[in-house]
Amino acid sequence: MNLNQELKLKIEQAINSLFNASADSIQLQPTSPDFEGSHTLVCFPLTRISKKKPEETAQVIGEWLTENTTLVIRYNVVKGFLNLVLDDKVWVKVFNSILTENNYGVVPPSGQEIMVEYSSPNTNKPLHLGHLRNNFLGWSVASIYEACGYKVHRVQIINDRGIHICKSMAAWKLYGNGETPESSGLKGDKLVGKYYVEFDKAYKKEVADLNAQGVAKEQAEKEAPIMKMAVDMLRKWEQKDEATVSLWKTMNGWVYDGFEATYKQMGVHFDKLYFESETYLLGKEEVLKGVEQGVFFKKEDGSVWVDLKEDGLDEKVLLRSDGTSVYMTQDIGTAMLRFRDFPKISRQVYTVGNEQEYHFKVLFLILAKLGYAWAKECYHLSYGMVDLPSGKMKSREGTVVDADDLMADMIGEAEKQTRELGKIDEMSDAEAQDLFEMIGIGALKFYLLKVDPKKRMMFNPNESIQLQGHTAPFIQYTHARIRSIVRKAATMKSKEELANIDALLPHEQKLISLLAMYPDRLQDAAKSYSPSIIANYAYDLAKEYNQFYQSIPIFSESNEQKLSLRVAISEEVGKVLSKAMGLLGVRVPERM
RNA sequence: GGUCCCGUAGUUCAAUGGAUAGAAUAGAAGUUUCCUAAACUUUAGAUGCAGGUUCGAUUCCUGCCGGGACCA
Numbered sequence: 001m002n003l004n005q006e007l008k009l010k011i012e013q014a015i016n017s018l019f020n021a022s023a024d025s026i027q028l029q030p031t032s033p034d035f036e037g038s039h040t041l042v043c044f045p046l047t048r049i050s051k052k053k054p055e056e057t058a059q060v061i062g063e064w065l066t067e068n069t070t071l072v073i074r075y076n077v078v079k080g081f082l083n084l085v086l087d088d089k090v091w092v093k094v095f096n097s098i099l100t101e102n103n104y105g106v107v108p109p110s111g112q113e114i115m116v117e118y119s120s121p122n123t124n125k126p127l128h129l130g131h132l133r134n135n136f137l138g139w140s141v142a143s144i145y146e147a148c149g150y151k152v153h154r155v156q157i158i159n160d161r162g163i164h165i166c167k168s169m170a171a172w173k174l175y176g177n178g179e180t181p182e183s184s185g186l187k188g189d190k191l192v193g194k195y196y197v198e199f200d201k202a203y204k205k206e207v208a209d210l211n212a213q214g215v216a217k218e219q220a221e222k223e224a225p226i227m228k229m230a231v232d233m234l235r236k237w238e239q240k241d242e243a244t245v246s247l248w249k250t251m252n253g254w255v256y257d258g259f260e261a262t263y264k265q266m267g268v269h270f271d272k273l274y275f276e277s278e279t280y281l282l283g284k285e286e287v288l289k290g291v292e293q294g295v296f297f298k299k300e301d302g303s304v305w306v307d308l309k310e311d312g313l314d315e316k317v318l319l320r321s322d323g324t325s326v327y328m329t330q331d332i333g334t335a336m337l338r339f340r341d342f343p344k345i346s347r348q349v350y351t352v353g354n355e356q357e358y359h360f361k362v363l364f365l366i367l368a369k370l371g372y373a374w375a376k377e378c379y380h381l382s383y384g385m386v387d388l389p390s391g392k393m394k395s396r397e398g399t400v401v402d403a404d405d406l407m408a409d410m411i412g413e414a415e416k417q418t419r420e421l422g423k424i425d426e427m428s429d430a431e432a433q434d435l436f437e438m439i440g441i442g443a444l445k446f447y448l449l450k451v452d453p454k455k456r457m458m459f460n461p462n463e464s465i466q467l468q469g470h471t472a473p474f475i476q477y478t479h480a481r482i483r484s485i486v487r488k489a490a491t492m493k494s495k496e497e498l499a500n501i502d503a504l505l506p507h508e509q510k511l512i513s514l515l516a517m518y519p520d521r522l523q524d525a526a527k528s529y530s531p532s533i534i535a536n537y538a539y540d541l542a543k544e545y546n547q548f549y550q551s552i553p554i555f556s557e558s559n560e561q562k563l564s565l566r567v568a569i570s571e572e573v574g575k576v577l578s579k580a581m582g583l584l585g586v587r588v589p590e591r592m
Numbered sequence: 593g594g595u596c597c598c599g600u601a602g603u604u605c606a607a608u609g610g611a612u613a614g615a616a617u618a619g620a621a622g623u624u625u626c627c628u629a630a631a632c633u634u635u636a637g638a639u640g641c642a643g644g645u646u647c648g649a650u651u652c653c654u655g656c657c658g659g660g661a662c663c664a
Binding site: 027029032034035040042044045047054078079080081312313314316353354355356357358359382384385387392417418421423439447450451452454455456457458459460463466467468469470471473474476477478480481484485488489524532536539540543546547549550551553554555556570591592 | 594606608612615623633647
């Protein structure tokens with residue numbers, strides 16, 4: 001039983017014995033820093049059963065707790081708030097139990113399994129800032145669930161099929177002159193992206209030309225030769241035309257190689273990849289089966305629909321009249337396949353932008369209609385767009401922030417500032433390079449993860465790259481300082497002796513109470529799919545530690561027991577910071 | 593036309609219905625004989641508007657204004 005539970009139990013006993021009634025809920029919260037104490041009982045809701053004013057209610061409960069428990073040593077009452085001061089011995093006990101725990105803050109495997117999908121890019125454009133938020137978020141949520149005892153399968157669906165990839169293929173055939181990543185020195189995804197842009201240029205020009213010749217706009221868009229070529233390639237691909245499929249494989253291969261390099265720099269990985277080209281037919285089958293079962297219906301033109309009016313939505317098309325599938329069809333197939341591959345997963349988490357909220361609402365409803373019980377457990381991890389000072393990122397206006405470029409900039413900035421501070425004088429080149437990456441990528445991840453995922457956020461390329469304040473480097477620096485202390489502390493005493501300490505300084509007590517909160521924050525983060533809770537916890541802990549570090553001497557302390565307590569607290573803070581940052585995918589250094 | 597999300601210091605973000613709304617940046621002023629000054633201390637600065645529910649509202653409800661997304 002942890003401290004909060006124990007305290008709540010005592011409060012329940014107090015209420016029982018004082019008012020001869022039981023409270024339906026006990027509101028226990030951290031005490032505001034302006035008052036003495038660590039835990040605060042909100043007494044307003046208790047006045048109904050105490051039949052006393054809030055102040056008196058708080059007073060008698062405080063009195064009872066100090067007299068009848070060994071936990072509470074003092075209390076004070078401000079309005080209806082009962083602030084409790086716990087015995088320092090209690091905190092020492094809490095700290096000792098944290099120290100003796102095998103892997104503090106990591107729940108042993110429970111046997112439960114989930115799947116987390118993230119990234120899932122199109123194969124015609126390089127990854128950008130939005131994908132960074134997506135990948136960091138999905139990867140972090142997966143890690144958080146792992147720390148909560150789940151077996152997690154990290155997957156993505158690659159949108160490798162459709163007209164968009166045929167556009168790049170058409171443009172490459174027309175203008176590529178056999179260019180390859182090797183011949184051009186371009187990353188594969190960048191090269192294919194280049195031809196996607198080429199297509200767009202050529203297409204626009206052809207439409208304009210036809211328009212000038214008097215062809216109506218709609219007609220011109222269909223008749224533009226390059227578009228006809230792309231459409232023809234898609235048709236040939238679906239017929240498994242050898243040359244087309246071969247080119248498709250080659251160009252997609254370039255893209256995957258390019259993506260792989262980007263993922264490596266991001267520090268994310270996947271346990272399994274799914275490809276739409278392999279799942280869309282399964283979706284089609286499932287939809288046709290649904291028609292037979294009467295779950296879906298066919299219209300006169302042959303198109304297949306689902307009626308969601310009962311659920312407050314509209315009718316939704318699942319197969320077009322020409323039999324081709326839509327996104328929804330593919331997603332049905334993919335979901336099915338995944339549950340076949342991993343029968344033990346209880347839930348799929350989809351990390352996809354909030355503009356797809358309607359889509360996933362519909363998808364989960366359809367899966368439920370098809371009779372799959374797990375549909376109810378599926379979750380759309382919806383996140384807000386990343387805006388630039390100029391507004392939305394738009395590829396047409398060239399305002400897209402490229403993922404590779406941004407990461408390189410961050411590392412460069414980290415290197416610049418680190419060199420200016422003279423921090424790498426005693427490091428090897430390899431160590432220094434590793435540190436620059438740790439800082440640069442860490443700063444970027446923390447920046448994108450500290451915000452509540454649901455919220456839209458702003459990224460200013462010029463101002464966002466900061467390595468001071470509410471940032472990863474602040475926490476990394478704190479960790480490096482701690483490691484320095486731990487290295488120096490050759491005189492550490494055994495843990496048994498810490499149990500004899502019966503008085504703590506306020507900073508020591510505060511750090512212990514923060515350490516004790518970690519498991520709860522981890523659960524909160526998992527429940528709300530929100531790494532920001534972990535990010536802000538790590539920041540608070542580092543902030544508090546820096547104040548401790550500044551105001552309390554360690555090695556000049558003459559009392560050896562106190563000295564080793566401070567070292568032990570430091571070391572444990574370092575461990576928890578490292579674990580928490582690890583859940584965000586941010587590494588912490590030994591020195592910086 | 594319908595549905596959904598968001599409006600908090602100059603700026604970027606916090607705040608399970610709780611106390612005097614927290615941080616960080618940018619601004620002003622300090623702290624290196626002492627474990628790493630990427631730190632610490634002090635200072636100034638904010639809940640879009642109008643109602644309602646509540647002992648108590650940034651949070652819940654209604655309307656309006658402003659920004660965004662989706663569906664047809």
